[in-house]
Amino acid sequence: MRYLPHTDADRQAMLQAIGVGAIDDLFRDVPEGLLLKGPIDGLPNHQPEMDVERHLGRLASRNLPAGAVPSFLGAGAYRHHVPASVDHLIQRGEFLTAYTPYQPEVSQGTLQALFEFQSQVALITGMDVANASMYDGATSCAEAVMMAFRVTRRHKAVFSGGVHPHYRDVTRNLVHFTGGTLEEHDPDPRGAEDLTGSIDGETACVVVQNPTLFGHVADLSALAEAAHQAGALLIVVVTEVVSLGLLPSPGSMGADIVVAEGQSIGNPLTFGGPYVGLFATRQKFVRQMPGRLCGQTVDADGQRGFVLTLSTREQHIRREKATSNICTNSGLCALAFTIHMALLGETGFTRLARLNHARATALADRLGEIDGVRLLNEGYFNEFTLELPGNAAAIVERLAGRGILAGVPASRLYRDRPVLDDLLLVAATETNSQDDIDAFAAALAEEIAR
Amino acid sequence: MTKQTMNRQGRPSQAGGTGAEAADTMATHTGDRALMVEEKLIFEIGNPGSCGVDLPDPGDLTPRLGGLAPREGIGLPDLAEPTVVRHYTRLSQKNMGIDTTMYPLGSCTMKHNPRLNEKMARLPGFADIHPLQPASTVQGALALIEELADWLRTLTGMPAVAMSPGAGAHGELCGMMAIRAALEARGERRTRVLVPESAHGTNPATAAALGYSVDAIPGTADGRMDLEAFKEKLGPDVAAIMLTNPNTCGLFERDVKAVADAIHDVGGYFYCDGANFNAIVGKVRPGDLGIDAMHINLHKTFSTPHGGGGPGSGPVVLSEALAPFAPLPFIVSDDDGLKLIEHVGQDGHGAESFGRMKGFHGQMGMFVRALTYMLSHGVDGMRQASEDAVLNANYILARLDGTLSVPYPGPCMHEALFDDGFLKGTEVGTLDIAKALIDEGFHPMTMYFPLVVHGALLVEPTESETKRTLDRFIETLAALAAEAGTEAGARRLAGAPYFTPRRRLDETRAARNPVLRWTPEADLAEAAE
């Protein structure tokens, strides 16, 4: 067994040094009859690498990779090109196999990268401070609402119908246990929602997504003003961070907390996880922010260095009174984000955003030409909503059979909303070529004509 | 024939030379020392206009941004690829990792992270699939999740498992949410949760997050939870006991079955914190102990990499009583194959689910890695791994007993707990020993946890260490303990570490004046100095 260094001779020598005759003597605290006599039935024994590879390879081959066909899926996860350097660097053993940087003297690599990450997130969101990441965008959103409850000492959150339903569901679940309420607004495929009338003196926060699930983009300044007048916080959700390279930042529009899914930068699709939740806020709220934080300081020789800080907010110290029960961050995914963002820089990030928007406009124009297909968006970034002349899920299934991954039917995300059954969410990124767009348009036209 | 001329360019090839200076006092012009270099922040080494990615020209953009003006000036630095690669490579060289160093962090299970895991996770059939693709195009992914779930159910002897929680603490939240949902379904609203004093902070934090008040149960003189004290705190208002087994002192809770019976007698539930599962995989099935829920840390027990702080994965095995309340989504099988149940009541499934815990389906990347590990080790290999983990910890405990102070008599499970009693009368504390260990080429053990002993040193070697490394570790700790007793030694230890990229860092300053990001003003201030 290649992962186990001991030989039987080693084991014997060690048992002797301990002063016992057999390994089960060390398990003597296990209650009578509960120590298993041999390996558990029904599971295979150890295998050589090549056999394991064959097994996993077979499982992998039963999936259709999004890159193998024209693919236009979004709705919270986006296919972008990650430069080869990123994956190569995160696999360095000193990054991959290190633990949380609790011994900062030997973790300056991780810590400096986290400080760079926090700085990048603050810049792109237009906020003052960011944490060292959370599990994903949806859990970050739930944590943001909890934070708003703490800061305002109120317990009602107004939740826009433009926010991704997974984010809403995760938030609803967490809020349920704190005695808070979520005022959930209906799905808003046409981008017509106005939340200002829903804000009152009991509102802790208003949660909106920009661009929305359906792709609509908006100036949130007026909403921010209305929230602040009522003493409430504005929480802005971003599921496609590449949009921050082109759209005005949520911070510039008056957001108090910004939460985002960082997957688009540095991290492949991987069927939904692991991803990386971004969390940024204003300086005055920093002690209420959940999650890990990396801070700058000096060492005994006066040299600049980095440490985890403000840990007293966290579970291992505050225990019952912690800001959250969260323990980990999404370290390696945050590192991948940082490295990819470093490679892009100002020049590349802004260009990438423009490229995504250009692809999306080309796609929208091409699909809009198809008889019976209606584009619901006036504005969008790289994702928009089409109204099809028929059940979107059925059309998507047929197109999948033809080797086109056509986007996400709204009915996948919403249940018992027949009014949404004909809606299709379509995204385009820099990875979609003109050939992809043409193939999609042709196939869709044929399926509709049937 | 040409005459061979003598090569007059010989050079000395023996070590030593004419220089008399010792290496550690010698100065260099840059301040760097060969491979040990100072590395600035990316914001300080940017070169505006350069770029590390080649992207096609977007062309002239007529923006369709609903009237919003495109953003100007984010403030990110521009860097080319070689600069970025060198920067992060150099940063990596400032870290200790399992790949470079023995890393005996108690309760973290820093075992070897196999690279086969990484290779398999990067197969396009796993890495390049979108979570919302039609089920017909991802049958292999769904089958993998089911196969891993089957391993987890079988290894624990539990009937059900929730795969979606994103980390250990998230798994705790899942298990406790299921318990609360089960109680609500019975029409009950209980208010208390019992947690041993020795528990990890996530336990009371999770209970409090769900609106429970937390009662701490004291431990006994032999390091277990006090069963009598536990029974005294029981009542019909107790929702659950959250017990770590093996516990945070590295000991098996002998009374675990009595605990299970007692909590069930009052209609409550048994949540088991599975952080220390590595001690008993293949040796004991937690399901046989009477638990109702247990989270499993794939990044501890099942070798998925710690990545400098994540990502983890925290699936939760569930009893029959709790299974109906498991979160969304989960996988079912029908005539068309495998599919995801993502909504309450979808196709008649998940009617009582308490809802969704995170976006999408769970940490698929970690599932691939964990299954790769399980298939490689096999059930016989994992049993042997647990035995070796327990053997290694007991070897350390036995050989250091008498040199370091042992608060609870052995045998231990996969981790050995010491306290700072052996430093009494010296000027040296647990922290100094840990920092001195770094200079000796070891990552320190867990310090100051669990809180139930003073100045705790919790050592978990895992099954991945050789006997030679363990012997070296033991001898080093003994030498440091002896040194702590001398005046000169205490002074030396107080200043450790000496040979690291940074010496001890001022954490007070970091907390009093938090600087959590780079700013342009900070850069100008530094330039002015």
Added chain:
Amino acid sequence: MSTVRYSEDHEWVRLDGDIATVGITNHAQEQLGDIVYVELPEAGRTLERGEEFAVVESVKAASEVYAPVAGEIVELNEAIVEDPSLVNASADKDGWFVKIKVAGPEALEGLMDEAAYKAFAEENG
């Protein structure tokens, strides 16, 4: 003439007339280590004896501070929020936390005098 008393939670109270100044003892600040942050309540709040009213944070720990006397909070010491190191430097003087208006001298009943507190601190660590 002011009277000083001590609680078992390591707080001190100095009563002048009906105003009680409250802080944590020097022993407490030594145990906590470098204090990095203090969270004070709002003025005007009424406290019961033993009620938690403030939090003191060091790098590795957060400790609650409990009211040794009952009454209304009439003044806060913003200086320790600005500069938490003041609590370390001068715990029993400039590092005071709040001033509480009490009913009368009976508010100090049950608290320890200096000698008793010294003995208590030594015994209990």
